[in-house]
Amino acid sequence: MTHYKAPLRDMEFVLNDLLDFPSHYAAMPNGADATPETVTAILEEAGKFAENVLAPLNAVGDSEGCQWNDGKVTTPSGFKEAYAQYVDGGWPALSHDPAYGGQGLPHSLSTVMSELINTANWAWGMYPGLSHGAMNTLSEHGTEEQKQTYLTKLISGQWTGTMCLTEPHCGTDLGMLRTKAEPQADGTYRISGTKIFISAGDHDMAENIVHIVLARLPDAPAGTKGISLFIVPKFRVRADGSCGEANHVSCGSLEHKMGIHGNATCVLNFDGAEGFLIGPENRGLNCMFTFMNSARIGTALQGLAHAEWGFQHSLAYARERLQMRSLSGPKNPDGPADPIIVHADVRRMLMTQKVFAEGHRMLLYFTAKLLDITHHGSEEERKRAEGRLALLTPIAKAFMTETGFESANLGLQCFGGHGYIREWGMEQNVRDSRISTIYEGTTGIQALDLLGRKVLGSQGALLKDFLEEAGAEVQALAGNPAVAQWVPLVGKLAMELGEMTKQIGAKAMANPDEVGAASVDYLMYSGYVVQAYLWLKAAAVAAEKADADESGFYKAKLASANFYFSKILPRTRALKTTIEAGAEPLFALDESAFAYL
Amino acid sequence: MKILVAVKRVLDYNVKARVKADKSGVDLSNVKMSMNPFDEIAVEEALRISEAGKADEVVAVSLGVSQAQETLRTAMAMGADRGILVESDAELQPLAVAKLLKHVIEKEQPDLVLLGKQAIDDDSNQTGQMLAALMDWPQATFASKVEVGEGKAQVTREIDGGLETIEVTLPAVITTDLRLNEPRYAKLPNIMKAKKKPLDVIPVADTGVDVTPRLEVLEVNEPQARSAGIKVSSVDELVDKLKNEAKVI
Secondary structure (H helix, E strand, O other): OOOOOHHHHHHHHHHHHHHHHHHHOOOOOOOOOOOOHHHHHHHHHHHHHHHHHOOHHHHHHHHHEEEEOOOOOEOOOEEEHHHHHHHOOOOHHHHOOOOHOOOOHHHHHHHHHHHHHHOOOHHHHHHHHHHHHHHHHHHOOOOHHHHHHHHHHHHHHHHHEEEEEEEOEEEEOHHHHOOOOEEEOOEEEEEEEEEEEEEEEOOOOOOOOEEEEEEEEEOOOHHHHHHHEEEOOOEEEOOOOOOOEOOOEEEEEEEEOOOOOOOOEEEEEEEEEEEEEEEEOEEEEHHHHHHHHHHHHHHHHHHHHHHHHHHHHHHHHHOOOOOOOOOOOOOOOOOOOOHHOHHHHHHHHHHHHHHHHHHHHHHHHHHHHHHHHHHHHHHHHHHHHHHHHHHHHHHHHHHHHHHHHHHHHHHOOOOHHHHHHHOOOOOHHHHHHHHHHOOOHHHHHHHHHHHHHOOOOOOOOHHHHHHHHHHHHHHHHHOOOOOOHHHHHHHHHHHHHHHHHHHHHHHHHHHHHHHHHHHHHHHHHHHHHHHHHHHHHHEEEHHHHOOOOOOHHHHHHHHHHHHHHHHHHHHHHHHHHHHHHOHHHHHHHOOOOOOOO | EEEEOOOOOOHHHOOOOOEEOOOOOOOOOOOOOOEOOOOOHHHHHHHHHOOOOOOOOEEEEEOOOHHHHHHHHHHHHHOOOOOEEEEOOOOOOOOHEEEHHHHHHHHOHHHHHHHHOOOOOOOOOOOHHHHHHHHOEEEEEEEEEEOOOEEEEEEEEEEOOOOEEEEEOEEEEEEEOOOOOOOOOOOOOHHHHHHOOOOEEHHHHHHOOOOOOOOOOOOOOOOOOOOOOOOOOOOHHHHHHHHHHHOOO
């Protein structure tokens, strides 16, 4: 069976040819070290680790899963050793503050690097991934003492972190959460309550785990305005920084899940555990929102990961599997049949996965670059990037994971019956990818965030700004013969998006349910248009370089763009129709009439 | 003790080599290049000797085009202390490489020189041997185990039909075989440090070495595609074909 290969050539295309990361890094205060040569060296080395260490553990993680035994959680064979190697390689430190042991490289480079880690083995990648969430919280809101105590150990990778939000009765609606924090005379807090669905919540890979917990103070106002943030270590930390006695936080059980079996999804019981307030009282959710964009982009990555993984494996299979003859005459006359890649429908499935994997890579790096600018740009640049990111984050998260799941499914389909058999790994890819449209805000929630909060909430301003800027770039390509044929189409769709937005806004004045009714289709429509904008730019760059390049890479890129515009982008036609059909068909049925059973 | 390791920039082992249209050689434009895997083993061995406290400096040397600096950075990211590139745009054949290495050795005075037994691009398997002859040093080729002692090294060599252990006095040339070790992954902090380690570039003209090719490449071709086999109906037919078609008996 083939193994995952780091797609370094395409990554370099997006970084260097399409998005000009070299100039972006050169202009960043912490970008001087991120020269193209260093970026290549880092990605090559991380790629080797992903290919040789993590990819072979992907199936092991799925078949063994994590084990709970008397409160102790054990990760699948090899996970712990791989983590030790990851820590020894210094990888957790990549984009964190040098004052606490980090390498200080740009955040976007961490995103790009984690594409490799997470595609090779999503369930494994979640352990270091969750640590990043805890590290971001600490570096932004922690006190100096908290940073010295916890952040340094998380950056070195000696400890890992979690984010404890969800409770049995509240997931999306965090205002309902009940976990209590009682102030103690010594300034600490006693944390009591139950958290569920805690990824990487307990394991045997690191000596301590730093939980970032949302809880309520005794006098806190009800709802989201009464939530505070606490640090709760699994083991209490002694004055010298070493791990002391166990804190009162325990893993009650592991969730039995559909996929990502290699990651421990825990029920965590806090029974008067010692906790430390981080950030101001009752401002916990606001503190968390500082990272919402980066957390959601981290999940958007999962759409890319499963599309790329499925594509690579189904491509290898389609080249080898001999079944039937090509309808246009044998392509492998000496063999008993042709490889299935000759068949039109198999090509449809492969090309769809390919353009989503490549398109998601473009969108992911595009948003990662914006995220850099929100941290390091000038006042004006920051504001602009924040606006773009506010708009693009829900699109990236929901669109990439929905189509990532679609791609994983197509990857399985290429294998026919064998795709349904475990040992090929394709059904694992489908199961693992399924969670991505749910956690970190479901597709429905992302769609409401996009249409309700971001687009209509800004009176259309965020969308208008983006469409104007992207529209100007698109129009500038009208004279480029290689891509001119697609420019009017993309321009038309952008205009149509603006018009539909106005229509929904008008309808919503009379009936607020119109927003929810349109939202997911609206988000998907926006996703196809945003990727069309990126594909257009990619095609323009590729056309320029295609003739001088004997490897054929740029010509292949043009063929992919052609497929995207001809076979994927027309999906917007159906979406437009369903958006315009509005809320009426959803609410025509009385709740009591839904079924006659 | 100082160790010199020679590293060559070659077509990456994962890349499918393509012959240029004019059959003058393998097409290297726009393809991934990386360190010759046998040389990676040589770097690893030098680092292990150094980490065991038996050497205090590991110097990586490469010979060739300017981009070979990336290969040297890779060696330094693994842990080599500094790098030297003898820069030349011209094709360098094994004899020229050996002479250039001799030039570097005379300047650097290492106690041990490690090289891969061959490079995966031309598979010459000559440079180490030629270098030892030019230096008049002992050589231990195809090493699968190296133990450095006081002024000497014990080397287990992979030979036809088994292993041979020999002892060489230092300075010596050792070429490394596949089973000697498994090269490490470079660590992120070392990748960053590698950028700042010294890397000297010496133009080939400054060495005074004559690098004119001694071998002439007439033509490079792809290996012939394997043709389908045939079934013979009798032993007689087989013998006939072996005699008259294959002409092997």
